[in-house]
Amino acid sequence: MSTNRNNISRRDFVKGAATGLVAGTFASMGMYSYSPWAYSQLPKTQRNQQDFGTCRSVRVTNISETSWFNNAHLIGDIHEAGGLLVNQYTLNWAPLANGKGSGKGSYEEGISTIKDLLPHDLEKAWEIQKKLSLHPENPGGYSCLLEVEALDGTVRKFLLDTGWSYEWMDSCFKREGIDQMLRDQEIEALFISHEHWDHFWGLPVTMKYDNRIPLYVHDGFYKEGLQYIKDSGYKGEPVIVNKPVTQIAPGMALLKFDVPIINRVFGETSLAFNIKDKGLVLVSGCNHQGILQFADFAFTNLKYDNDKFYGIYGGLHISPFEDWDPKYDDLVIALGQWGFELIGCNHCTGHLTAKKFVEAGYPVVRGTARFRSASEDYLGNGDKITFG
Amino acid sequence: MDNSSVSYLESRKLVKRWSGPIPALVNTFLILAFFYATWWIFQDPRGLMRMYTPYVGYMVCRWLLILFIWLAYIFDFWPFKRSWLNKTHPLIKGAVLTLVSVAAMIILMKGFFVEILGNFGIAYFNPDRLMAMGITEFYAIEYAAEAIMMFAAIASWLSPSWVVACENAPWQKLGQPARGITIVLVTFFLSMIVYFVTMHSHMAILFYPWQKFTAICPPYWEEFANTVSGNFHIAWIMCCTVVVWLYETIWERYPFNLIKHDGLRRVTSFFGIIAIAVALCFFLFYAQDLVWGTTIRGTRRLMAPDWRWLHVGEMAIFWLVPTLFLNFYCNNWPTKFSRPVNVCIRTLLTAALAVVVYVIYYKTSHLFLGTQKGFSHPQQFPMIPMIWLINIFLINVWFMDGWPGWKAVQKTEAELENHQNDVVASDVKWTQGIAKGLGIGLVAGALLYFAIIKALPWVGANITIIK
Numbered sequence: 001m002s003t004n005r006n007n008i009s010r011r012d013f014v015k016g017a018a019t020g021l022v023a024g025t026f027a028s029m030g031m032y033s034y035s036p037w038a039y040s041q042l043p044k045t046q047r048n049q050q051d052f053g054t055c056r057s058v059r060v061t062n063i064s065e066t067s068w069f070n071n072a073h074l075i076g077d078i079h080e081a082g083g084l085l086v087n088q089y090t091l092n093w094a095p096l097a098n099g100k101g102s103g104k105g106s107y108e109e110g111i112s113t114i115k116d117l118l119p120h121d122l123e124k125a126w127e128i129q130k131k132l133s134l135h136p137e138n139p140g141g142y143s144c145l146l147e148v149e150a151l152d153g154t155v156r157k158f159l160l161d162t163g164w165s166y167e168w169m170d171s172c173f174k175r176e177g178i179d180q181m182l183r184d185q186e187i188e189a190l191f192i193s194h195e196h197w198d199h200f201w202g203l204p205v206t207m208k209y210d211n212r213i214p215l216y217v218h219d220g221f222y223k224e225g226l227q228y229i230k231d232s233g234y235k236g237e238p239v240i241v242n243k244p245v246t247q248i249a250p251g252m253a254l255l256k257f258d259v260p261i262i263n264r265v266f267g268e269t270s271l272a273f274n275i276k277d278k279g280l281v282l283v284s285g286c287n288h289q290g291i292l293q294f295a296d297f298a299f300t301n302l303k304y305d306n307d308k309f310y311g312i313y314g315g316l317h318i319s320p321f322e323d324w325d326p327k328y329d330d331l332v333i334a335l336g337q338w339g340f341e342l343i344g345c346n347h348c349t350g351h352l353t354a355k356k357f358v359e360a361g362y363p364v365v366r367g368t369a370r371f372r373s374a375s376e377d378y379l380g381n382g383d384k385i386t387f388g
Numbered sequence: 389m390d391n392s393s394v395s396y397l398e399s400r401k402l403v404k405r406w407s408g409p410i411p412a413l414v415n416t417f418l419i420l421a422f423f424y425a426t427w428w429i430f431q432d433p434r435g436l437m438r439m440y441t442p443y444v445g446y447m448v449c450r451w452l453l454i455l456f457i458w459l460a461y462i463f464d465f466w467p468f469k470r471s472w473l474n475k476t477h478p479l480i481k482g483a484v485l486t487l488v489s490v491a492a493m494i495i496l497m498k499g500f501f502v503e504i505l506g507n508f509g510i511a512y513f514n515p516d517r518l519m520a521m522g523i524t525e526f527y528a529i530e531y532a533a534e535a536i537m538m539f540a541a542i543a544s545w546l547s548p549s550w551v552v553a554c555e556n557a558p559w560q561k562l563g564q565p566a567r568g569i570t571i572v573l574v575t576f577f578l579s580m581i582v583y584f585v586t587m588h589s590h591m592a593i594l595f596y597p598w599q600k601f602t603a604i605c606p607p608y609w610e611e612f613a614n615t616v617s618g619n620f621h622i623a624w625i626m627c628c629t630v631v632v633w634l635y636e637t638i639w640e641r642y643p644f645n646l647i648k649h650d651g652l653r654r655v656t657s658f659f660g661i662i663a664i665a666v667a668l669c670f671f672l673f674y675a676q677d678l679v680w681g682t683t684i685r686g687t688r689r690l691m692a693p694d695w696r697w698l699h700v701g702e703m704a705i706f707w708l709v710p711t712l713f714l715n716f717y718c719n720n721w722p723t724k725f726s727r728p729v730n731v732c733i734r735t736l737l738t739a740a741l742a743v744v745v746y747v748i749y750y751k752t753s754h755l756f757l758g759t760q761k762g763f764s765h766p767q768q769f770p771m772i773p774m775i776w777l778i779n780i781f782l783i784n785v786w787f788m789d790g791w792p793g794w795k796a797v798q799k800t801e802a803e804l805e806n807h808q809n810d811v812v813a814s815d816v817k818w819t820q821g822i823a824k825g826l827g828i829g830l831v832a833g834a835l836l837y838f839a840i841i842k843a844l845p846w847v848g849a850n851i852t853i854i855k
Contacts, residue, residue: 009819009820009821010821011726011821012819012820012821012822012825013821013822013824013825014726014728014729014825015726015727015728015729015816015821015822015825016728016821016822016823016824016825016826016827016828016829017825017826017828017829017832018726018728018729018731018732018733018825018829019642019643019728019731019732019816019822019825019826019829020825020826020827020828020829020830020831020832020833021732021829021830021832021833021836022731022732022735022829022833023643023826023829023830023833024829024830024831024832024833024834024836024837025833025834025836025837026664026667026668026833027667027830027833027834028833028834028837028838029667029668029670029671029837030663030664030666030667030670030671031667032837032841033667033670033671033673033674033675033841034670034673034674038674038841039677039682042677042678042682043845045681071524072524072525075524075525075526075527076524076525076526078526079441079525079526079529081438082433082434082438082440082441083433083438083440083441083442083444083526083767084441084442084767085433085440085441085442085758085759085760085767085768086433086434086438087433087434090434103438258762259689259762259764260760260761260762260764260765260768261760261765262766262767264760266760266761266762288688289688289689290686290687290688290689290691290692291687292684292685292686292687292688292691293684293687293688293689293690293691296684296687296691321524321526321527322524323524323527323530324593324594324595324596325594325617326590326593326594326615326616326617326618326694327615327616327617327619327688327692327694327695329593329606329616330615330616330617330685330686330692330693330694331686331687331688332686333606333616333685333686334684334685334686335686352596355596356596
């Protein structure tokens with residue numbers, strides 16, 4: 001009888017223990033997880049500040065920020081092809097269209113129509129592609145010239161991105177004298193921020209003037225992108241960026257971010273500059289990683305003067321299609337705490353974002369709205385900004 | 389008690405057609421093949437219809453889930469007769485019931501949300517109205533789909549909750565369709581209230597300027613959640629959805645079914661599910677902070693609080709997949725111990741399997757779903773393929789009686805009585821042994837929790853899921 005009671009008691013104990021184990025786990029989850037005590041236990045960020053030198057100033061010339069001219073056409077084409085996850089090489093946009101319609105493009109078929117013309121006869125190549133592509137009048141491109149002044153006063157020139165439309169980019173290069181700088185090999189390197197059409201597909205325009213320029217691309221480039229570099233007439237060996245931080249010059253570093261991006265693109269590289277006595281300047285193509293992620297990465301990994309964020313230039317990829325999401329308001333609300341003194345935004349930042357930045361009292365540098373840039377709310381085509 | 393006095397799902401017993409693991413293997417193979425074929429046809433960004441834009445596909449898979457729940461759980465398959473359900477071949481039943489659900493879904497989305505609500509109530513439910521105000525067609529459709537989808541997220545918690553936790557009360561004795569219509573209307577009404585206090589502000593700040601005259605902007609949760617995004621609510625609501633099904637399947641309604649008083653049991657179950665879900669929600673958020681570091685407000689993707697809240701819901705859905713699989717295709721294994729022990733083992737097992745599914749998904753999905761690798765992508769929602777897969781589980785088990793691995797047979801009277809024991813259980817009684825075990829179990833549970841949160845930073849630093 002006594003043994004039987006013990007057995008029953010043991011069974012009950014196990015039942016209670018099993019119930020308690022699950023209940024105790026959930027109770028702890030609820031009471032502790034999102035509490036101030038839980039967060040007080042988290043380790044503080046360890047800064048591992050890499051010294052990448054100092055420069056005196058950086059001047060940015062906006063060659064083109066108008067990646068496309070009609071938002072409805074661009075997003076309409078993406079919509080028709082199946083949305084924001086569709087492979088960009090199938091969208092059937094120039095210069096890689098095959099004439100088969102929305103979502104039915106292929107890199108191989110597209111490039112085969114113009115390969116023999118690259119990079120020496122871009123006018124003819126673009127004319128051919130105009131007949132095969134959707135909305136051939138829409139492409140523009142993103143590109144900027146960076147003039148980095150060293151502490152001894154020497155100036156080194158770099159190009160960030162090479163735009164999209166051969167026609168448009170060639171005219172922009174000529175407008176800003178980039179064609180001659182490339183011919184004279186004054187520009188030391190071309191950085192492609194990411195593989196998207198509007199930053200990369202205009203590569204033959206740069207190749208037309210300098211087909212041996214050192215070229216840096218993210219290691220997330222797809223095989224089509226790497227092939228396009230060859231097909232564009234590039235005669236060098238591209239530098240595949242596979243390190244988080246690559247120093248380019250004193251006070252200038254290339255930062256790599258592994259982020260998935262719309263229309264099957266992966267990864268973005270952006271630039272950071274340490275301006276003497278001023279602080280850190282962040283320059284981006286589209287900033288798909290997010291400007292504050294960019295800043296936070298720099299805060300953790302780079303050493304810069306005054307330990308201060310000084311300036312921003314480039315696309316901030318907030319509302320590129322003038323779309324919106326409440327999380328963008330989180331940025332508008334939070335950006336002020338980071339203390340940037342000069343915000344030179346444009347391109348995929350979106351006009352609405354610039355407007356909200358201005359309303360929030362942020363130091364957004366206004367533009368002149370020339371050369372088809374649509375608004376004075378931010379730096380437009382042909383505008384310049386100097387940090388330092 | 390006879391079979392006609394209980395719902396169809398309660399009245400039947402699924403019996404394996406073959407012994408051993410063959411039925412589960414056959415069904416798994418067919419389900420995965422059907423999943424991939426339908427994914428390619430409807431959702432895949434490389435496929436035929438490409439609904440994964442993403443919000444259109446997201447809206448569709450969520451509303452399909454609701455319609456399946458309504459048809460099987462709330463309407464008890466009305467207007468289909470019990471005799472038709474008993475006699476018709478599972479393939480025909482599956483096709484007919486799925487198509488009826490799809491038709492009802494289209495009528496609801498297009499008829500109610502877009503045409504009625506969008507034309508006479510709230511403009512953002514109607515893409516045409518948004519376009520007329522200058523928004524591009526693509527985003528007009530996406531915004532409307534997002535709003536309709538968010539409504540479904542709430543309904544996917546409240547609708548089954550009313551059946552599972554509240555036991556259809558107080559309308560459990562009504563016949564069909566009166567009971568179904570009543571519960572749908574009541575849960576729809578409740579969903580609408582919850583929508584207004586959780587999601588409407590999110591939608592209102594999508595537009596410039598913030599629609600302050602019609603919604604609370606910035607929303608009241610901003611300080612607590614560190615974001616103005618409604619993803620904070622998606623997090624706990626999705627956890628509620630998952631916990632309802634944990635409670636109904638692998639927990640066999642334990643422990644709230646020990647409460648004998650009907651009203652108290654139902655109220656406790658309903659709010660107990662919410663409490664457990666909120667606990668899970670907070671843990672999953674904190675777990676991400678432990679692995680990836682604390683969030684940075686205003687940034688995007690992995691480090692953004694809004695995405696972390698969304699990912700809480702996504703992680704919870706990863707738990708639902710092995711939970712339903714264990715219940716549907718593994719006979720709710722294990723069943724040989726006492727109910728509390730079975731429940732404990734299943735909980736730990738499915739949680740571990742959820743981690744496995746999570747890792748496999750993020751390691752491989754970009755290879756076959758037409759998506760990209762990476763945890764956080766502004767246009768990717770792992771909930772879409774997971775819910776799509778769950779929908780196929782439901783079609784197979786609810787509409788097709790588990791065909792081809794299983795077949796439905798009528799339960800005997802004794803088996804029907806057993807089911808009643810799940811609703812009000814008496815297999816666990818308060819004793820000294822239980823009390824002692826419970827106390828020690830609670831301490832062990834707390835220790836397990838603290839062991840997990842101690843291990844998570846190490847996991848974050850040493851294990852790479854996506855290279």
